[in-house]
Amino acid sequence: MxxxxxxxxxxxxxxxxxxxxxxxxxxxxxxxxxxxxxxxxxxxxxxxxxxxxxxxxxxxxxxxxxxxxxxxxxxxxxxxxxxxxxxxxxxxxxxxxxxxxxxxxxxxxxxxxxxxxxxxxxxxxxxxxxxxxGHLGPDLLGPDWDEEEALRRLRAEPDVTVGFALLDQRKLAGIGNIYRCEACYLSGIHPALPVGEVPDLAKTINDAKRLLGENLGPGRRTTLGPRALRPGYWVYGRERQPCRRCGATVRRGLLAGPDGTEERDIYFCPRCQPAP
Structure with a gap:
């Protein structure tokens, strides 16, 4: 999506x-x-x-x-x-x-x-x-953005993995798989970490909000440096390539939802984002 x-x-x-x-x-x-x-x-x-x-x-x-x-x-x-x-x-x-x-x-x-x-x-x-x-959570790019409400909705289900929770549009609206993966990387957390164990949940959603806001023009990019026509990402889509920070090999995996019926791709650095 x-x-x-x-x-x-x-x-x-x-x-x-x-x-x-x-x-x-x-x-x-x-x-x-x-x-x-x-x-x-x-x-x-x-x-x-x-x-x-x-x-x-x-x-x-x-x-x-x-x-x-x-x-x-x-x-x-x-x-x-x-x-x-x-x-x-x-x-x-x-x-x-x-x-x-x-x-x-x-x-x-x-x-x-x-x-x-x-x-x-x-x-x-x-x-x-x-x-x-009306069921949607606060919109990260909208005039209704409310960080405290977004945090309240996320923390209401502490056992759900943060990677899955960030995609739940009922909790906060606007994050897709790209920004889910990139925000988790920038926060140094594995997408499979339960929401209740995320050390700074506000930082994670604000990283996603910042990245979304920085990419309202042409040429999406989440890494540092000059904007390019080709997307530049920290981990998304970079399976088997070296981490831009530590050099470890970026991995791709699947993350299931709370009921185990929905799986989505995740990209992460095993060294910068150790598995829970």
């Missing part, structure tokens, strides 16, 4: 292209919303919430006698999951992804926005957004 910085960048691009624009035509290629027509609606803003995208729209003013004349409000909620993406093209521009993977098309005078292979796509009243994202 994408990391929180990827969703932040996607929301920023979509907001720049669509905010304030009237939708000329919409095409929802999922059965539940196939007949929905948002032509005439105005995109007010596109915002990220953890790994979720919220596209907020205001409907045409109701002109019926006695009506309140307040615009209706809807939100297009999407989640990219593993393969999804939103692309922006000039009006009528040729798509760079297969047409059969398109799930949502929004056309304005200045841009076409197309959502491909979206893992989740639904339209809800804006007033009911909390029903779909």
């Amino acid at each position: 994408p990391e929180g910085d990827s969703i932040w960048r996607a929301a920023s691009r979509l907001n720049e292209a669509l905010a304030g624009k009237i939708i000329n035509a919409s095409d929802f290629r999922v059965p539940r919303f196939a007949t929905l027509n948002l032509a005439g609606w105005t995109m007010t803003e596109v915002v990220p919430r953890g790994k979720h995208l919220l596209m907020r729209l205001a409907g045409p003013v109701d002109e019926e006698p006695g009506a309140s004349r307040k615009p209706r409000a809807l939100t297009i909620h999407s989640h990219l999951k593993m393969e999804g993406s939103w692309m922006i093209y000039p009006p009528g521009g040729r798509w760079t992804k297969p047409g059969h993977t398109a799930r949502c098309v929004l056309r304005t005078d200045s841009a076409d926005a197309v959502g491909f292979s979206l893992g989740i796509l639904e339209v809800v009243p804006t007033a009911e957004e909390e029903k779909i994202v």
Whole structure:
């Protein structure tokens, strides 16, 4: 799944292209919303919430006698999951992804926005957004960030491994596997260490928050030094390569969730991050 910085960048691009624009035509290629027509609606803003995208729209003013004349409000909620993406093209521009993977098309005078292979796509009243994202923990890149609340949620299950807990979006939103591995490395803790045994949990989540914040532009990088087009990581994806600090061989393993049914890749240095 994408990391929180990827969703932040996607929301920023979509907001720049669509905010304030009237939708000329919409095409929802999922059965539940196939007949929905948002032509005439105005995109007010596109915002990220953890790994979720919220596209907020205001409907045409109701002109019926006695009506309140307040615009209706809807939100297009999407989640990219593993393969999804939103692309922006000039009006009528040729798509760079297969047409059969398109799930949502929004056309304005200045841009076409197309959502491909979206893992989740639904339209809800804006007033009911909390029903779909209200379960999320504090967003590391959002205005609602609350370190104490994030720590409280993490510490509520002290026996869960820190590597798994950091991916639990109900505890804190925005961390994916890359930043989970990198934050554990920078904190000198093995991802399999139980949350209750982490010596400085605040440092670990703040390392992740800092890395996310430093990568809102192009060219993701978590190591020190000049930014490059190719990602530079401390341990993520560097199996069998030397640790950048101590020279030991970086290892790759699998970390299971509390019920043992979900396993995710972890990367770690056995010397800098000794196993519990």
